[in-house]
Amino acid sequence: MLPLSLVVLGCSIPCLAAITQGSFSVLSYNVAGLPEPLSSGSPSTNTPLISPLLGQFDIVQVQEDFNYHAALYASDNHSFRTSTSGPALFGSGLNTLSNFPFVDLQRIKWKDCFINEADCLTPKGFTFMRVKVADGAWVDIYNLHADAGSQTGDINARKSNLAQLAAFAQTWSVNMPIVIYGDTNSRYTRDNEALHSLLDGLNVQDVWIQVVRNGVEPLPGSPANACPSTFPSGTPQSQMIACETVDKMFIRSSAAVTLTSITITNENDAFLDSAGGPLSDHFPLSSVINWQLSSAIRLADSIGGANNDPFTDLSLAALGSVPRITSITLRGGNRLDSVSVTVQYTNGTTATATHGGQGGLPSTLALQSNEFITQAQICSGSHLSSTSVFFLRVTTNEGHTLSAGKSTSDCQTVTVPTDVGEAGKAWGLVGFWGRSGSEVERLGAIWGASY
Numbered sequence: 001m002l003p004l005s006l007v008v009l010g011c012s013i014p015c016l017a018a019i020t021q022g023s024f025s026v027l028s029y030n031v032a033g034l035p036e037p038l039s040s041g042s043p044s045t046n047t048p049l050i051s052p053l054l055g056q057f058d059i060v061q062v063q064e065d066f067n068y069h070a071a072l073y074a075s076d077n078h079s080f081r082t083s084t085s086g087p088a089l090f091g092s093g094l095n096t097l098s099n100f101p102f103v104d105l106q107r108i109k110w111k112d113c114f115i116n117e118a119d120c121l122t123p124k125g126f127t128f129m130r131v132k133v134a135d136g137a138w139v140d141i142y143n144l145h146a147d148a149g150s151q152t153g154d155i156n157a158r159k160s161n162l163a164q165l166a167a168f169a170q171t172w173s174v175n176m177p178i179v180i181y182g183d184t185n186s187r188y189t190r191d192n193e194a195l196h197s198l199l200d201g202l203n204v205q206d207v208w209i210q211v212v213r214n215g216v217e218p219l220p221g222s223p224a225n226a227c228p229s230t231f232p233s234g235t236p237q238s239q240m241i242a243c244e245t246v247d248k249m250f251i252r253s254s255a256a257v258t259l260t261s262i263t264i265t266n267e268n269d270a271f272l273d274s275a276g277g278p279l280s281d282h283f284p285l286s287s288v289i290n291w292q293l294s295s296a297i298r299l300a301d302s303i304g305g306a307n308n309d310p311f312t313d314l315s316l317a318a319l320g321s322v323p324r325i326t327s328i329t330l331r332g333g334n335r336l337d338s339v340s341v342t343v344q345y346t347n348g349t350t351a352t353a354t355h356g357g358q359g360g361l362p363s364t365l366a367l368q369s370n371e372f373i374t375q376a377q378i379c380s381g382s383h384l385s386s387t388s389v390f391f392l393r394v395t396t397n398e399g400h401t402l403s404a405g406k407s408t409s410d411c412q413t414v415t416v417p418t419d420v421g422e423a424g425k426a427w428g429l430v431g432f433w434g435r436s437g438s439e440v441e442r443l444g445a446i447w448g449a450s451y
């Protein structure tokens with residue numbers, strides 16, 4: 001028997017209320033895994049000690065995971081982990097160990113490096129992935145390892161590195177919540193401009209600046225408030241987190257998901273050897289990030305492949321009010337060629353968003369004034385050695401349907417959220433998100449409480 005408060009009106013069978021908030025923990029750790037004796041640590045001894053300690057964090061991102069990768073994963077049980085990109089000289093040293101599934105992993109090499117500190121010897125860079133923390137809670141996660149060193153060439157390389165990441169995220173993470181964490185090799189005192197290409201370019205917040213420093217950045221040009229290489233046993237957390245590390249965490253909310261973090265922790269005490277010494281030459285930094293779904297706009301899972309460019313109609317809703325669809329047009333033949341919605345805002349203004357190409361035959365459904373789309377069936381299949389969307393059928397609250405493409409054996413049906421929408425409004429389709437080129441490659445519904 002379910003507690004009464006969990007039974008939601010509107011479910012035809014008893015069903016659980018949607019989970020609309022929660023939290024997840026993240027860990028950023030440079031594990032000093034260059035081959036000995038190049039490594040600044042003792043990875044052959046320490047990596048096996050680090051491995052079983054990673055399990056207490058939901059999404060771990062490591063840097064310098066080069067030549068001891070197998071040992072790092074050996075005693076870890078995260079369900080979703082990236083494959084190594086190779087040892088030093090070949091790989092970026094970046095990996096992610098997650099309790100949540102992810103899609104769209106990309107490894108991107110920096111355009112610029114500076115020869116000092118051997119930065120150009122291995123292809124450092126950043127990774128991007130879209131992680132499903134919970135239903136509706138899709139979060140774009142970035143890991144990075146910027147150029148090291150303190151020469152002018154290093155400082156300029158870091159400016160280029162962080163600007164490159166910002167430019168990428170401006171395309172790939174439009175209207176998405178973002179968490180960026182890793183080894184920036186940057187300090188506000190020395191690399192203010194580099195850090196501000198993230199802060200200003202992406203409108204992210206530095207968790208350490210917000211939580212520990214009350215929003216106040218260390219002054220550019222002032223002496224570095226660097227941490228000692230290790231802390232004596234018994235050092236209070238407040239002291240360990242007061243100094244500035246180059247390992248940093250940034251977060252940003254979206255219209256659909258609010259992210260907040262009120263903790264950042266130097267995990268020094270949890271990552272020590274039996275003699276009390278640190279397991280790497282960087283500190284492990286953790287944070288607990290709270291997420292909350294909007295009750296006005298919500299992302300459903302997207303279905304399909306990882307080809308071509310990302311798109312999102314969340315931009316329609318990010319304008320301030322969530323619109324309603326007045327008509328929808330699909331083009332299809334053997335597969336789904338395009339989706340197009342025309343929406344209307346409460347002030348009467350209309351807008352149209354179209355994704356995909358001109359192939360296939362079009363068909364249109366004009367919605368009546370109290371009619372809205374409550375269900376979408378999306379089918380995918382293999383096409384040109386990738387996965388793409390073959391079929392879409394939408395169904396309205398009045399039982400009307402519109403479909404395009406050809407059905408496959410791999411279909412998913414999604415329906416509107418079950419929790420009550422903002423201002424008591426009913427949920428209906430307001431747009432799509434996914435990836436498209438000349439056809440639709442990946443497709444997910446965006447639900448809005450505007451009906």
Ligand SMILES: *[C@@H]1O[C@H](CO)[C@@H](O)[C@H](O)[C@H]1NC(C)=O
Pocket residue numbers: 051052053055075076077
């Ligand atoms: C990983 O899973 C195995 C098998 O269930 C277990 O023996 C081991 O203790 C787990 N490791 C950690 C670090 O939790």
Ligand SMILES: *[C@@H]1O[C@H](CO)[C@@H](O)[C@H](O)[C@H]1NC(C)=O
Pocket residue numbers: 319320321345346347348349
């Ligand atoms: C109507 O509302 C939309 C969404 O808030 C806005 O973008 C648009 O400028 C408004 N149009 C007028 C004429 O006020």
